[in-house]
Amino acid sequence: MYKKLVLLTTLLALCVVVLGAYVRLSDAGLGCPDWPGCYGRISPHHAADEIAQAVAILPYGPVSTHKAWKEMTHRYFAGTLGLLIAIIAVWAWRKRDLLAQSPVLPAMLAGLVIFQALLGMWTVTERLKPFIVSAHLLGGMMTLALLVWLAMRQFSGRYRMDQGLVGSLRGWAGLGLLLVFLQIALGGWVSSNYAALACAGFPQCNGVWWPEMDFSHAFGLVRELGMTADGDFLPREGMTAIHWVHRLGAYLILLYAGGLAFRVMRIRSLRGVAWIVIALLLTQIALGISNVMLNLPLPVAVAHNGVAALLLGAMVMLNFRLSLGRDQAV
Incomplete structure (x- = not known):
């Protein structure tokens, strides 16, 4: 029960x-x-x-x-x-x-x-x-x-791992979990600042590869919605910086977590989890691109958040499976 x-x-x-x-x-x-x-x-x-x-x-x-x-x-x-x-x-x-x-x-x-x-x-x-x-x-x-x-x-109790195979992957998987969590944090910052459409187009942002950005105001934590810490309106360049950093983070996650998943596939019992991670990564990238190209339709935006949660869960599953054999007291 x-x-x-x-x-x-x-x-x-x-x-x-x-x-x-x-x-x-x-x-x-x-x-x-x-x-x-x-x-x-x-x-x-x-x-x-x-x-x-x-x-x-x-x-x-x-x-x-x-x-x-x-x-x-x-x-x-x-x-x-x-x-x-x-x-x-x-x-x-x-x-x-x-x-x-x-x-x-x-x-x-x-x-x-x-x-x-x-x-x-x-x-x-x-x-x-x-x-x-x-x-x-x-x-x-x-x-x-x-x-x-x-x-x-x-x-x-259903899972038993060969410690020789998984030992070298534990640290990499832990870092992957941390990176996914940080990327979700960036996504939350995009959403809470309403910056999802600050970069028009894909893969470029507003027609250029490196748009004009204002990092000094983009990531100020203590401020009102749409405002800077000084009480001025948050400039569009600040919104662009928020969005672009999240987009760069997505590329990093795709490369790192995708590479990790392919390494994990060498372990037969973990191939299922690895394929889940890859499928969620590709789905999440597609949803992110769709948000930009389709002008943030609500179902797609909600799905983008939901798949982020599933990806985090999949990374937790992977880390748990790799942790077996260690002290499970916590």
């Missing part, structure tokens, strides 16, 4: 990540401008009068009934995820001898999901500040990654 609960929670975490991307990309992040309810109510249905007043004041503002439902649906799913993680943490602690697993990882997940809830609150109350929005996205990705590791641990 514990295994099934962990698997269900992992699947739900993926859904929450995708839902969060959908809310963000459809500009529904402020659909309910307070937290945890919607105008202090349990649902947009119960806050219909307040929403109608907000729409009357700003007809094209951030609040509308359908945006409120998008935001609250994400919160309902996230709340359910938090509850399931809490159950896993308590179960893992109380049944640690029976499970023969350390409860440290479930406890870490419980702490992370509490912090993630705070980030969700600050995302709304701080009016979508890019740093907080990006941190919230990364918190969701970290939650998913830890759940994938926990899920893999439930089936670790």
